[in-house]
Amino acid sequence: MRRADRLFQIVQHLRGGRLTTARDLSETLEVSERTIYRDIADLIGSGVPIDGEAGVGYIMRAGYDVPPLMFSRDEVMAVIAGTRLIERMGGAAMAKAAAEALVKIKAVLPEGLEAQANRVEIHAGPNLMPTERDRHFIDQIEAAIDARLRLALTYADEEARKSTRVIRPLALWLWKNGWCVVSWCELREDFRMFRIDRIEAFTTGDPFREERDKGLPALYAQLAERGIDPNE
Structure with a gap:
């Protein structure tokens, strides 16, 4: 699991409103407790409102929204493919919105992932292409x-x-x-x-x-x- 995905999963687990220990998180995410402590420290340092301490547990204060576009590689490819499908085959307004969304999505992707996204192609037979x-x-x-x-x-x-x-x-x-x-x-x-x-x-x-x-x-x-x- 990529570190970015792991951080996202930690945030998701802590959003439940229950006190969660580093041991629980380490078992769920299959990493060491030391890794969890380091990840939580980094999250707190980046402004994520997590309360708690080692040996006791952690909880997230209510009202925190997870930043958008924290997707895995497969999720990004699925979003790109779906957006391109609508761009090619949807209504005029929807196709325009899909094209604009695609520009925004690609603008925030890491360089390696952006190159993969550019290789996602959608083709359809003439019967399925609307005029x-x-x-x-x-x-x-x-x-x-x-x-x-x-x-x-x-x-x-x-x-x-x-x-x-x-x-x-x-x-x-x-x-x-x-x-x-x-x-x-x-x-x-x-x-x-x-x-x-x-x-x-x-x-x-x-x-x-x-x-x-x-x-x-x-x-x-x-x-x-x-x-x-x-x-x-």
Whole structure:
């Protein structure tokens, strides 16, 4: 375990509000008590509000926030990969925010870790890459989901037949053929998925209230009954 990770773990253990001995910490982190004493002294010297003494135990005063970005190497790589995925495949606003977040994350990484982060690449097939129009649709639909607003769609199916629907948007899913809005369709009175790239136009409508039989938990139960795993 890197020393930075060990210091983070010590802080996490002491945040519990219980008196914790150096022996307990040394057994948990698999290092010597002398190492724990040295680490705690360094934490106190850096301003972490730890009270206690050797032979008695240590406790952290309430209200201390752990500094951000104290990640392990694997955690950093996961964050970088997820951010790059959203940058390439998310809505326009979300992609922009992901790019800005990536700059901030990389700015505080150690030199060796930054080089590894630069090698993380995300690729996707053409069916999964949204167009600029679809990126903006994703942003607007996401806002409607958050505000629980109905959407009136003009939609073309796989045979280019057009229809108009009023839906209750529930979630955005990256499905097998791209982004879909998962919804309750008021015309069919059932759950439906509409591909973003087949939505020709839409407008936002009036708010809808949550109903147990028309929400995501009910959809998941319906899929389970049919033996469908939405994660596959």
